[in-house]
Amino acid sequence: MDHRNGNDWNALENEAFRIEVRAFFENNYPAALRYPKTRLRWSEIKDWYLTLSRRGWIAPNWPVEYGGMGLAPEKLMIFIEEQERWGVGRPPDMGLNMVGPLLIRYGSEEQRRKYLPKILAGEHIWCQGYSEPNAGSDLASLRTEARDDGDAFVVNGQKTWTTLAQDATHMFLLARTDRSAKKQEGISFLLVDFNTPGISVRPIRNIAGHEEFCEVFLDEVRVPKQNLVGAPNQGWTIAKALLGFERIFLGSPKQSQYALARLEELALKLGLLDDAGFVDRLTRLRLDVADLASLYGRFVDQVIRGENLGPEVSMLKIWATETFSRLASLLVEAAGSAGAIVGDVELDGHRFDVLTNFYNARPATIYGGSNEIQRNVLATGVLGLGT
Numbered sequence: 001m002d003h004r005n006g007n008d009w010n011a012l013e014n015e016a017f018r019i020e021v022r023a024f025f026e027n028n029y030p031a032a033l034r035y036p037k038t039r040l041r042w043s044e045i046k047d048w049y050l051t052l053s054r055r056g057w058i059a060p061n062w063p064v065e066y067g068g069m070g071l072a073p074e075k076l077m078i079f080i081e082e083q084e085r086w087g088v089g090r091p092p093d094m095g096l097n098m099v100g101p102l103l104i105r106y107g108s109e110e111q112r113r114k115y116l117p118k119i120l121a122g123e124h125i126w127c128q129g130y131s132e133p134n135a136g137s138d139l140a141s142l143r144t145e146a147r148d149d150g151d152a153f154v155v156n157g158q159k160t161w162t163t164l165a166q167d168a169t170h171m172f173l174l175a176r177t178d179r180s181a182k183k184q185e186g187i188s189f190l191l192v193d194f195n196t197p198g199i200s201v202r203p204i205r206n207i208a209g210h211e212e213f214c215e216v217f218l219d220e221v222r223v224p225k226q227n228l229v230g231a232p233n234q235g236w237t238i239a240k241a242l243l244g245f246e247r248i249f250l251g252s253p254k255q256s257q258y259a260l261a262r263l264e265e266l267a268l269k270l271g272l273l274d275d276a277g278f279v280d281r282l283t284r285l286r287l288d289v290a291d292l293a294s295l296y297g298r299f300v301d302q303v304i305r306g307e308n309l310g311p312e313v314s315m316l317k318i319w320a321t322e323t324f325s326r327l328a329s330l331l332v333e334a335a336g337s338a339g340a341i342v343g344d345v346e347l348d349g350h351r352f353d354v355l356t357n358f359y360n361a362r363p364a365t366i367y368g369g370s371n372e373i374q375r376n377v378l379a380t381g382v383l384g385l386g387t
Contacts, residue, residue: 002057009069009071009075018081018082021078024057029048030048033089034088035087037356038212038356039163048089049091053121056069058120062100066100066116073305080254084254094125094168095126099115099191102172102238115191125170127162127167132144132157133160141183142187143157143176144174146175146177146190147177148177151224151225152222152223152224153177153223155173159216160214161213161367162201162213162214162216164212165214165216166214169194170194171191173189173192174190174239178233185236188228189234190227191229192223198218199216200217201215201216202214207359251320256292257289257293259327259328260286269348272334288323296316311381317368322365324357329358332355335347335352339358341355
């Protein structure tokens with residue numbers, strides 16, 4: 001086990017830190033789970049999560065005083081880069097990347113004591129209750145309602161596109177607590193235990209046959225008032241902070257780097273690197289991925305420094321998802337007629353999964369706030385258009 005604190009890690013030379021992190025991933029991460037084609041379920045990734053937890057590495061971005069590694073920005077980027085280089089699968093991380101940082105910033109001391117240790121230990125698995133059937137990118141139109149009932153809020157409504165809710169123990173959600181308030185007011189931020197009566201979860205099967213997303217129905221669900229984060233009717237401020245965290249995560253270069261590696265491998269096996277036209281397109285995409293990694297690092301630095309993320313973070317989500325989409329399309333094109341076959345296909349004596357990235361790229365520009373909405377955010381919040 002290795003429970004050195006942030007000062008110890010940050011005192012290391014960057015290259016020494018990289019060597020240690022790389023060696024640990026290569027020696028301990030299960031080979032069968034490298035570069036997973038779909039989001040891993042908790043039953044598949046639990047052992048790895050607990051391995052990182054025991055080592056004290058499960059929350060590299062959290063401050064040391066809350067059980068994290070307390071990594072400085074350059075060390076955090078190295079940690080992320082080495083995960084991505086080795087194809088480490090993404091665990092259920094809403095608790096690590098969203099609830100944890102949010103409670104550290106906005107939660108009460110009681111909430112931090114109650115929830116943070118259980119996130120680190122893998123005892124609480126969180127999902128996000130934001131989107132609704134008629135409130136996706138236009139999240140402020142949400143209709144889930146929480147009425148005041150003495151010592152609790154009683155929640156009724158429906159959430160959709162809830163990632164891996166079937167594996168979750170808890171959900172953080174937005175609910176309307178004042179129906180008379182303006183659209184983005186009168187919304188509160190609640191923490192909900194899935195053991196509470198009145199909650200049902202229904203998985204949604206996607207075009208590739210996977211059940212990554214779910215619908216969650218809430219019928220007279222009693223949520224204790226101590227599970228309110230921040231002040232009543234002030235949830236939108238917290239929601240915007242979390243959307244910033246989410247857009248950083250959705251802007252990770254991991255997907256694009258993985259797709260680029262598969263594209264380069266396929267091109268090499270099929271002799272496409274002798275085609276000047278293909279090489280030109282591939283080079284442009286390589287540069288796009290490099291730009292994405294640089295932009296990602298900039299916003300991660302802001303979060304680590306404790307700075308609020310401005311509307312410009314929408315650039316990251318747009319660039320990441322559209323770069324991934326272009327890579328996925330070229331991968332299908334490069335495979336020729338085999339690009340339309342689901343699952344592993346044999347090309348020139350080698351097996352490739354061509355279509356999964358293409359499927360995954362279809363919703364990427366929509367979830368987390370569609371890219372059209374992100375462009376509107378940039379137009380009004382950064383360029384000052386229409387004001």
